[in-house]
Amino acid sequence: MKKRLKIAIYSGEIPSTTFIERLITGLSETGLCDIFLFGIKARRVTYSNKVRVLGYTNSKLHKAFYLLTYSLLLFFLRRNDKKKLDTLLLSQSKNTLNNKVKCYPVLWHKPDIFHLQWAKGIGDWIWVQEFGMKLVVSLRGAHINYSPIADKKLASVYCRNFPKVDGFHAVSKAIAVEAQKYGATQDKIKVVYSGLELTGSKPDVVRKTPAVFQVLSVGRPHWKKGYTYALDACKLLKDQGFLFQYSIVGGCDDIELLYHIHDLGLADVVELTDKLPNERVMTRMQNTDLLLLPSVEEGVANVVLEAMSLGTLILTTDCGGMEEVIIDGITGFVVPKRDSKLIAETITSISKLSENKRNYIATNAYQKLLEQHTKSEMITRMYDFYKHI
Amino acid sequence: MNSQKNIIQTIGIVLPTLPGYSETFFRNKIMGLVNKGYNVILFVGKEEGISNTLPCTVQILKSFNSGFLKNSYHALTAFFKAVLINPRRSYKLLLLERNNGVTMKRSLKNILINQPLLSENLDWLHFGYATLVVNREYVSKAMDAQMAVSFRGFDMYLSPLKHNNCYESLYKQPVKYHVLSDEMKRLLVSNNVASSQIHVISPAIDIKKFNRGDRIHNSSTLHILTVARLHWVKGLDYTLEALYHLKKLGIPFKYTLIGSGEERERLIFSAYQLGIIDQIELLGKQPHEMVKEVMMQADIYMQYSIQEGFCNAVLEAQAMGLLTIVSDSGGLKENVLDNETGWVVAKRSPILLANKIKEVVDMPEIEKTKIRSQAKQRVSSQFNLKQQQEKFIEFYKQPVAKSKRL
Numbered sequence: 175m176k177k178r179l180k181i182a183i184y185s186g187e188i189p190s191t192t193f194i195e196r197l198i199t200g201l202s203e204t205g206l207c208d209i210f211l212f213g214i215k216a217r218r219v220t221y222s223n224k225v226r227v228l229g230y231t232n233s234k235l236h237k238a239f240y241l242l243t244y245s246l247l248l249f250f251l252r253r254n255d256k257k258k259l260d261t262l263l264l265s266q267s268k269n270t271l272n273n274k275v276k277c278y279p280v281l282w283h284k285p286d287i288f289h290l291q292w293a294k295g296i297g298d299w300i301w302v303q304e305f306g307m308k309l310v311v312s313l314r315g316a317h318i319n320y321s322p323i324a325d326k327k328l329a330s331v332y333c334r335n336f337p338k339v340d341g342f343h344a345v346s347k348a349i350a351v352e353a354q355k356y357g358a359t360q361d362k363i364k365v366v367y368s369g370l371e372l373t374g375s376k377p378d379v380v381r382k383t384p385a386v387f388q389v390l391s392v393g394r395p396h397w398k399k400g401y402t403y404a405l406d407a408c409k410l411l412k413d414q415g416f417l418f419q420y421s422i423v424g425g426c427d428d429i430e431l432l433y434h435i436h437d438l439g440l441a442d443v444v445e446l447t448d449k450l451p452n453e454r455v456m457t458r459m460q461n462t463d464l465l466l467l468p469s470v471e472e473g474v475a476n477v478v479l480e481a482m483s484l485g486t487l488i489l490t491t492d493c494g495g496m497e498e499v500i501i502d503g504i505t506g507f508v509v510p511k512r513d514s515k516l517i518a519e520t521i522t523s524i525s526k527l528s529e530n531k532r533n534y535i536a537t538n539a540y541q542k543l544l545e546q547h548t549k550s551e552m553i554t555r556m557y558d559f560y561k562h563i
Numbered sequence: 564m565n566s567q568k569n570i571i572q573t574i575g576i577v578l579p580t581l582p583g584y585s586e587t588f589f590r591n592k593i594m595g596l597v598n599k600g601y602n603v604i605l606f607v608g609k610e611e612g613i614s615n616t617l618p619c620t621v622q623i624l625k626s627f628n629s630g631f632l633k634n635s636y637h638a639l640t641a642f643f644k645a646v647l648i649n650p651r652r653s654y655k656l657l658l659l660e661r662n663n664g665v666t667m668k669r670s671l672k673n674i675l676i677n678q679p680l681l682s683e684n685l686d687w688l689h690f691g692y693a694t695l696v697v698n699r700e701y702v703s704k705a706m707d708a709q710m711a712v713s714f715r716g717f718d719m720y721l722s723p724l725k726h727n728n729c730y731e732s733l734y735k736q737p738v739k740y741h742v743l744s745d746e747m748k749r750l751l752v753s754n755n756v757a758s759s760q761i762h763v764i765s766p767a768i769d770i771k772k773f774n775r776g777d778r779i780h781n782s783s784t785l786h787i788l789t790v791a792r793l794h795w796v797k798g799l800d801y802t803l804e805a806l807y808h809l810k811k812l813g814i815p816f817k818y819t820l821i822g823s824g825e826e827r828e829r830l831i832f833s834a835y836q837l838g839i840i841d842q843i844e845l846l847g848k849q850p851h852e853m854v855k856e857v858m859m860q861a862d863i864y865m866q867y868s869i870q871e872g873f874c875n876a877v878l879e880a881q882a883m884g885l886l887t888i889v890s891d892s893g894g895l896k897e898n899v900l901d902n903e904t905g906w907v908v909a910k911r912s913p914i915l916l917a918n919k920i921k922e923v924v925d926m927p928e929i930e931k932t933k934i935r936s937q938a939k940q941r942v943s944s945q946f947n948l949k950q951q952q953e954k955f956i957e958f959y960k961q962p963v964a965k966s967k968r969l
Contacts (some may be wrong), residue, residue: 320832323840397829402800406911430795432724433870470836512804513837 346495369552595952716872742893
């Protein structure tokens with residue numbers, strides 16, 4: 175019988191972000207591989223029996239017990255491996271208890287593939303190759319697009335380690351190009367887009383509030399989300415007398431956004447809400463006329479994919495890999511990054527679209543999802559990628 | 564309270580930390596008061612790294628956010644002080660707070676944390692930032708001292724957005740306010756504070772230290788400088804966008820940014836994405852001497868903030884004879900007079916800013932010289948340390964007027 179692949183999906187925390195969790199459950203559902211999760215258990219999650227949760231809670235006592243268990247296992251049963259890893263950690267001045275608690279379980283379970291989700295941690299995990307594990311690194315957002323530009327030390331860590339990596343998973347073609355600047359070779363990179371569970375039939379596009387145009391953004395209040403450009407656009411729209419309401423879900427209490435709204439006199443047209451549970455976000459998306467992604471940096475924003483699956487029109491900037499999913503005038507609308515004037519102008523144009531045109535765009539958008547963003551496609555391609563490393 | 568002018572007055576100043584060597588504003592104020600015979604006591608929040616080089620005593624205001632044992636010790640000490648040393652004032656504070664709707668728990672806590680203040684005999688209790696007044700609104704009344712509050716940029720423009728009505732109790736008190744600009748005064752008046760209670764005392768600089776004489780730089784590349792914390796209030800993203808437009812206008816330039824802060828990654832990425840990373844130089848935080856040295860080399864000083872109290876660096880740049888372009892936010896438009904001592908551009912308008920830089924570059928040399936000289940003259944006559952000291956002496960001479968609200 176063919177040996178089942180043992181794949182560790184490592185993000186440092188259990189559970190991880192929505193899209194990483196989708197990968198974990200999707201792979202486990204195939205029944206073709208066993209999934210190992212290492213790292214800190216932030217809360218309890220129930221997975222299928224194909225997923226082994228090997229993490230620890232962030233308490234000193236639990237960590238000490240956990241470390242002791244794996245130290246003893248390695249000491250008595252795989253002493254040479256332990257010695258080799260300790261020497262490696264020592265040579266990199268990483269011979270701390272915190273590092274050991276992270277590394278020993280991985281060494282003990284020795285998955286075939288160690289898939290690191292966040293590239294910044296590569297320096298901590300390159301050692302897995304010394305023990306026959308294949309190292310796969312995901313190329314995602316900030317870790318590739320801007321952190322190494324601002325942090326020269328990180329850039330040199332990438333340049334030193336990227337050529338050694340066995341395989342890269344890129345979330346977009348754009349980020350794959352970016353990663354090559356740090357020594358990731360093209361033949362080792364596979365673009366696998368994020369995937370969603372789709373029903374197969376496109377939802378209708380219904381304009382809920384014809385009098386006041388509803389615009390929505392979803393995401394944490396981080397500068398890369400470009401909300402200040404959206405707010406500057408709101409100011410232009412308000413000055414023109416355009417009737418609209420703009421909401422940022424997840425932007426609540428951010429002082430920069432609060433100040434912009436106050437200073438631009440937008441309190442009556444802009445609402446910042448707290449982070450909402452997924453179902454409520456979906457409802458908000460369904461009830462909005464337009465989802466706006468004013469970001470200056472993204473891989474491929476999942477929130478855009480989710481809105482497309484609900485038949486909501488999209489206006490995005492041309493950042494990162496967004497143009498790989500949103501084709502201007504076909505599957506949504508695209509404006510250049512950092513251009514509030516064009517955001518405002520495009521919102522006005524979209525508000526004037528006929529229902530036929532809106533349906534045409536939404537249908538194309540849904541078709542695009544079916545072509546490149548289904549969960550089954552994502553899982554098949556990822557498994558295929560792991561298998562051929 | 565001492566009411567006769569011939570008796571030495573004692574002023575307690577509350578600050579978050581001891582003012583560092585480069586913090587001219589508070590240092591100059593304290594020196595001025597001491598030289599005029601006032602007794603100054605500083606109350607600061609941070610215990611660590613205290614090294615007082617000022618001619619005044621320093622008291623620590625315990626924050627009660629250390630470990631359990633340390634907190635218990637501080638609480639017990641404060642409790643004994645409240646009962647044995649300051650029973651009258653502590654009880655008065657309790658009554659004042661309870662009569663004004665403060666909960667018993669909060670009030671008891673306030674009595675403990677404010678013991679260092681209640682233990683001193685002060686004529687004036689001056690809070691260096693309005694945010695420091697929260698939970699101390701009734702302390703000066705309990706100790707029969709006059710109350711003064713300084714508003715800077717952050718506590719006036721940002722704190723109330725984050726904490727709704729955070730100054731509601733403060734505005735009900737008889738307080739003498741110090742603000743940095745007329746704009747800040749207008750904002751306070753809009754909160755129903757009586758205009759007569761608000762005194763504008765602008766920041767000042769040591770003119771002698773900022774005088775570069777003749778320009779020593781003579782390059783075909785325009786050298787633009789900003790000295791600022793790397794924080795979004797400084798509008799540095801908009802500045803970089805303006806520089807992107809400037810590049811499109813075909814003007815060769817080098818932009819130097821002095822300062823450190825949390826937005827470094829954001830700014831570097833912006834510069835990279837805008838294709839101007841090679842024209843940008845981030846020097847991090849630098850000592851005053853280095854700032855002065857870079858100013859010697861620069862042609863234009865730019866402060867395109869979206870929120871600003873007044874800005875000392877803009878005063879220093881003008882004193883150094885730099886051509887200065889600022890945004891119209893906060894006190895900047897009072898700091899620089901448009902077309903007289905520099906130029907004021909509407910905030911958040913990078914294209915306008917780029918066009919203004921080009922306009923200044925293309926300006927006849929005689930016109931530039933005139934602006935430089937007017938700026939130097941104005942800073943020297945209106946924003947010098949001596950004048951600031953005198954204004955503060957004046958500030959404390961008159962007690963708080965009876966009518967505190969409009």
